[in-house]
Amino acid sequence: MTTPSPFVPPPGARAYALRTARGEFAVVDAPVAAGVEPRGVALLVPGFTGSKEDFHLLHEPLAARGYRTVAVDGRGQNESDGPADDEAPYAQDELARDLLAQADALGTPVHLMGRSLGGQVARAAVLLDPAPFVSFTLMSSGPARISESQQQRVKLLHDALAVMTMAEVWQVITLMGPPEEVGGPARGFGGPELLRQRWLNHKPAQLLATGKQLCVEPDRVAELAAVPLPLHVLSGARDDTWPVPLLDEMAQRLGAHRTVISGAEHSPNADRPGATAEAFADFWDAHPPHH
Template identity: 65%
Template structure:
């Protein structure tokens, strides 16, 4: 689970609902302190499994300061965006269509960035309709299913979600946390708990399964031209090994960035370095 340093958005970002042809989505909408006509471009930021728009809070201020409007989204069934109690509603094709609607609603084409599960949803959207996007950044998001160890963790979580209430699952997860992962900020710990309780368990079960069976679609994505592509990760990742991400970048002829000192969530581990890498890539395109 990504652990944002705070759930309070910076002054440049406004929490609001983004109305689209596929419903309303809770977003954090960060804008430069300039007139809209001076905005370089708009970016759409998609969180990962168990995550939310708050995972990008530490990126929003530097992105806005660099001249970009950045819209971080809760997907359907994530945190502050409602979702139905029907697993078919969370099929990857449905989630990809949501992204297309979001891009249209913010005034695409947009720079698209997806973290982990969000990256796999992002690439599905790009494959369907690439004209809505200026570029694609895959952040800690691999070519196919997650590692065997992570598959086992997701299966354990899905099994628990099928029989327990969300608060019971939360307490079980906290009990299993290693001491070094214990949250020392009681306020932020309560924010994390509140976020967890507002996730749809149906969404978590459906998207968790996607992560364990996702096929390799890199050849399909590589064929989407001339869309610029960026593969960004930390220097360690237990969800998709870094050499696998290196190979994926080569197959995509993508720009490659490795953030020193970061693991699976460079957006929260090393946000300033991550923002600088993303801005540099966007500025070139």
């Protein structure tokens, strides 16, 4: 008898293991709302220290707009398995291939949305093979490496993970106040105990490998601009991980649709889920899958 997951999906959604050619990945899969004309399928990719639960507040409004949404735990994130100590399987190219396998397993072209680190992994996937995707939205995800201040925080986390257990590191994080990329946000997610459980579920090697990626990611905007996919850059009005003017400039370089969610910071999905879902659906409506 398997223990039921403490991570309860939102109403109407189903949590299960998506079987792919590259193994199983934990997903939350929310169908189109009853009586609504289906308009497409979206794959939602979380950020550093994040998980599928970050998108809980988006499923319902997107279902009402005709979109089935599938939020995924990447390899080594929360309820998706991965090695605890070997960083090689978490190389960006490996994570990008995981994403292509997830899209393939869904069996239909998908609108791809990646948040923060997830945006950079998703970008790598699109650059490997854009074919499975109808459109690509980068949420709170910048052109290259993260800001100096966030690099310092990732380095602190890296140093802590080298000498402490995950449980000890979590205590430090909660005392320090969570940086943008660590531990939060709790809204729509559950209480502090669930956040702690998610943290403990993360594989240290995944955090170490992806933390390094965030600090060295090159600018691949020109490569992405050359891909014939509709692109969308969405962010809050404030962002400490990638300053908003940098995101504005990236959108221009990409020729992308640009949305700024007022009153939101690095997690528009949690800060203003209604407005964020609306912006996604408006963009997707303008770029339906070809039949």
